[in-house]
Amino acid sequence: MKGLTQENAANDLGCSLNTYTKIERGETNVPFMRLNQIAKYLGVNVADLVREAGEPDIRNIAAELLIIRNEIEAIKKMLER
Numbered sequence: 001m002k003g004l005t006q007e008n009a010a011n012d013l014g015c016s017l018n019t020y021t022k023i024e025r026g027e028t029n030v031p032f033m034r035l036n037q038i039a040k041y042l043g044v045n046v047a048d049l050v051r052e053a054g055e056p057d058i059r060n061i062a063a064e065l066l067i068i069r070n071e072i073e074a075i076k077k078m079l080e081r
Helices: 006-013 017-025 032-042 046-050 058-080
Strands: none
Touching (some): 006 032
């Protein structure tokens, strides 16, 4: 987020700057509740926080699978005729 500092985020989330920077750097295990809190604060999904760089977005994969499923169903209906 533009203009957001680590110190602001730490204060808003109720944790120390040291804790917040360790979370950002992946140097500490983070409970799901804290991940959820951070995701809401940043306006993203938890999946966005834990996804490795370069990994595809799971939402895009789910959308593609739905399209394929619908295409398969359409083909099945055509074959039944």
